[in-house]
Amino acid sequence: MGVRKTSSSERPSVPAPLGEVQQVGERTWAYLQLPGTWFLNNAGIIGGPRPVLVDTCATDRRTRHLLDSAAGLVGSLTACISTHFHADHTFGHHLLPQGLPIWAAESARDDAAATGIQHYEGVFDQPEWGAQTLRLATDVVGNSPVKIGAVHAVRHRGVGHTAGDVVAWVPDDGVLFTGDLIFAGVAPLGFHASFAGWRTALEWLRTFDADVVVPGHGPVVAPASAIADVDEYLALIIDTAQVALDRGLALLDAADRLADNRFATWGNARERSVINLAIAIAELRGEPIALEDAIGPALEDAGGPFECEA
Structure with missing residues (x-):
């Protein structure tokens, strides 16, 4: 068995700095919240006659900093593109200007409505969320790309990271x-x-x-290596899940098999290997899995709530 972490109560999380802006094109900026671990997502700012924001942040404090950064770079926003429904990318939507169009896949909007505002007490060290209310997307990115200013919002057809993944493509940059x-x-x-x-x-x-490529989490990267890295990681998860099924391995023993690969040094690697393997095993079996059944073993393995630097 691998070495388990000490309880998070023994090592309280220290908040990471607020995001930083990195120019990645003539009129395109990445808003990076490094190191990109739990609830530290990236966002995007695209200028031009119709300035566009890509995603918001998990907490009110972080989203306000993002919006102030955008205002200083491009002026008044005309739209926001929401890449998927997860909390770190959407909980700040309520701070967007009233009436601002928010574009997302229909399934992402539906999933956000079904999930609501949840702060996952007992799962994560709790940041200062702010006074959050649910604000859903107003406009749908369907089967055809939607051009919004200099940005093309394009939906992936099928289930990838979620059932409603949208990318924001700035072809000029x-x-x-x-x-x-x-x-x-x-x-x-x-x-x-x-x-x-x-x-x-x-x-x-x-x-x-x-x-x-501006990823959802982590530094700006070259496309080929970024795609290859994630593909290798996902293949490793699938292969390890298959080994666990074939050999009847316990979940944490299967996760221990991932302790010596090059991804083991990536942020949140241990707890996510446990969660991902639980979900991948269920997928290989063709069975649904409740999230608490994937998170529970990872929490037990971690000895308490996951560290959160947001």
Whole structure:
């Protein structure tokens, strides 16, 4: 068995710095919240006659900083593109200007409505969330790309990271905001994923011929290496899940098999390997899995709530 972490009560999380802006194109900026671990997502700011925001942040404090950064760079926003429904990318939507269009896949909007605002007490060290209310997308990205200013919002057809993944493509700058289809230096997380479908989505990302990828979490990366890394990680999860099924391994013993690969040093690697394997095993069996059944063993393994630097 691998070495288990000490209880999070013995090592309280220290908040990471607020996000930083990195220019990645003539009129395109990445808003990066490094190291990109739990609830530290990236966002995007695209200028021009119709300035566009890509995603918001998990907490009110972080979203206000993002919006202030955007205002200083591009002025008044005209739209927001929401890459998927997860909390870290959407909980700040309520701070967007009233009446601002928010574009998302229909399934992402439906999933956000069904999930609501949840702060996951007992699962994570609790950041200062703020006074949050649920604000849903107003406009739907369907089967055809939607051009919003200089940005093309494009929906992936099928289940990848979620059932409603949308990318924001800035062709003039060669920049692709992938949402959580790509993680860089942080372990991918498949709470609502199909791991096989996610690998298909990665092949789809190659069709954009981007020069720069802004991942959902982690630093800006080159497309080829970013896609290859996530694909290798997902293949490793699937293969390990299959071994666990074939040999009847316990979940944590299967996760121990991932302790010596190159992804073991990525952020949140241990807890996410447990969660991902539980979900991947259920997918291989063709069975649904309740999230608490995937999270519970990881919490037990961690000795308490997951560290959260948001």
